[in-house]
Amino acid sequence: MSPTPNAATRRPAARVFAGILLSRIIGLVRERVFGFYFGVTGEADAFRAAFRIPNLLQNLFGEGVLSASFIPVYASLIAKDDREEATRVAGAVFSILALVVSALVLVGVLAAPWLVDLIAAGFPAEKRELTVTLVRVLFPGAGLLVLSAWCLGILNSHHRFFLSYASPVVWNVAMIAALVWFAPRSDLPSLAVWLAWGSVVGSALQILVQLPVVLEVIGRLRVGFASSSAHVRDIVRNFGPVFVGRGVVQISSYVDAWIASFLISGSVAALTYAQTLAVLPVSLFGMSVSASELPAMSALQGDTEALRGRLVDGLRKIAFWIIPSAVAFLAIGDVIAGVVYQSGRFDRATAEWVWLILAGSAVGLLATTLGRLYSSTLYAIRDTKTPFRFALVRVTLTIVLGYMLALPLREALGLPAHWGAAAISIASSIAGWVEFSLLRRAVHQRVGDSSVGYRRLFALWGAAALAAGAAWAVRAILPISGPLVAGGIIIAVFGTVYFAAVSFFGVDEHSPIARRFRRRR
Numbered sequence: 001m002s003p004t005p006n007a008a009t010r011r012p013a014a015r016v017f018a019g020i021l022l023s024r025i026i027g028l029v030r031e032r033v034f035g036f037y038f039g040v041t042g043e044a045d046a047f048r049a050a051f052r053i054p055n056l057l058q059n060l061f062g063e064g065v066l067s068a069s070f071i072p073v074y075a076s077l078i079a080k081d082d083r084e085e086a087t088r089v090a091g092a093v094f095s096i097l098a099l100v101v102s103a104l105v106l107v108g109v110l111a112a113p114w115l116v117d118l119i120a121a122g123f124p125a126e127k128r129e130l131t132v133t134l135v136r137v138l139f140p141g142a143g144l145l146v147l148s149a150w151c152l153g154i155l156n157s158h159h160r161f162f163l164s165y166a167s168p169v170v171w172n173v174a175m176i177a178a179l180v181w182f183a184p185r186s187d188l189p190s191l192a193v194w195l196a197w198g199s200v201v202g203s204a205l206q207i208l209v210q211l212p213v214v215l216e217v218i219g220r221l222r223v224g225f226a227s228s229s230a231h232v233r234d235i236v237r238n239f240g241p242v243f244v245g246r247g248v249v250q251i252s253s254y255v256d257a258w259i260a261s262f263l264i265s266g267s268v269a270a271l272t273y274a275q276t277l278a279v280l281p282v283s284l285f286g287m288s289v290s291a292s293e294l295p296a297m298s299a300l301q302g303d304t305e306a307l308r309g310r311l312v313d314g315l316r317k318i319a320f321w322i323i324p325s326a327v328a329f330l331a332i333g334d335v336i337a338g339v340v341y342q343s344g345r346f347d348r349a350t351a352e353w354v355w356l357i358l359a360g361s362a363v364g365l366l367a368t369t370l371g372r373l374y375s376s377t378l379y380a381i382r383d384t385k386t387p388f389r390f391a392l393v394r395v396t397l398t399i400v401l402g403y404m405l406a407l408p409l410r411e412a413l414g415l416p417a418h419w420g421a422a423a424i425s426i427a428s429s430i431a432g433w434v435e436f437s438l439l440r441r442a443v444h445q446r447v448g449d450s451s452v453g454y455r456r457l458f459a460l461w462g463a464a465a466l467a468a469g470a471a472w473a474v475r476a477i478l479p480i481s482g483p484l485v486a487g488g489i490i491i492a493v494f495g496t497v498y499f500a501a502v503s504f505f506g507v508d509e510h511s512p513i514a515r516r517f518r519r520r521r
Contacts, residue, residue, distance in 0.1 A: 019165030039345025040266030174202030364429025
């Protein structure tokens, strides 16, 4: 008897989750250290804006191309035990990535001033010059992270999930070390440059920790373009729609930063702090399911029922964790921001500003995360054009709504200036729900109904609402001050009540913690 989708995917998804959790914990430590030294200063704006530009390489070539083009083809070859062709394909993709990314890194370093003018046109001269310097330092590191993502694609296809997602730990540690070591010896502009170099060193280390295992699973790496291989041509053919699709999504984030550059000083940094928190549950619970499902779905060509079963199970897992995350961001976002960031230059007022932006992101959190799995389903059945079309719709809406809400409409309504960054996140959430609806309909047409279920959703939202009420009650009576202690207690109360409530409602099959509550009743 074959295992159920739930049983078959629990262990890979758990390994992805564990790897991402470890890297994200260290990443939050890095963010806290960054906030301590930089807060929402002009140098923080410069670094955040600069980091977005070369990060385009990693997001486009790393996550986008490998998720949609390479992994489905390579994983299907592994499933058929055609190791020789799989190794040939892996070497060809490595060669193509290395050549293209090297050229783009060179162009990026030379074109840094023009790129900064595109993404941060509102920066004054001194902040602009620092941003240009940081972009030039960061670009080579981003190129290395693309090759690290190639390692991730190989390891995922061989079901080596933990190392591939835990490897960013060394990148984060390198940046933390740069901050701690150079902060006492540098002013803020110099510290930002040293931090950028720490990112480059960490990128190289991230490849080195994965490479031995990659060579172990694929054997001898055959470098070459293998243009005669039908599988390589298939990957290259899918490259265009995926590249453009991921590109338009990236344009959306760059437009967000461009709009924020015209707002009050610190808006780019505050927006990034909030986005880092908002991405955390997406990475932990959305990516852990989507990443483990993509190779498995790719091996189910023609078996629509099995594909639908895996999809439904994945959607239920995601909803179980993302719904309380969204409610927590809405209800106690300042507490979460305070626990993670508040120290040094990152004060209480900044935590409340980040909460305002975070609440806007929370509105679309469920749609964004479920949409990732729907996109992975389409990628698994080799449909790369449909996600591209819907991404284009999302980006267009995000740009138009983001500009209107953050600038003319906010000014017309007389809202405070710091609401501008929150308007950007609200626009992104609205566009995310539109994209989710389109993806859901497209997937339903191909594999049949694959909904989470209204009764289940009602129970999850109800449990999260009860948890928020309990957290607010504790927050009102708690006589302790200090973000770490008080915040930790409030967050713990929220989580405890949520797991108890879902256990009471009987929606606990995706959580060992919730199942323990049920056994004790």
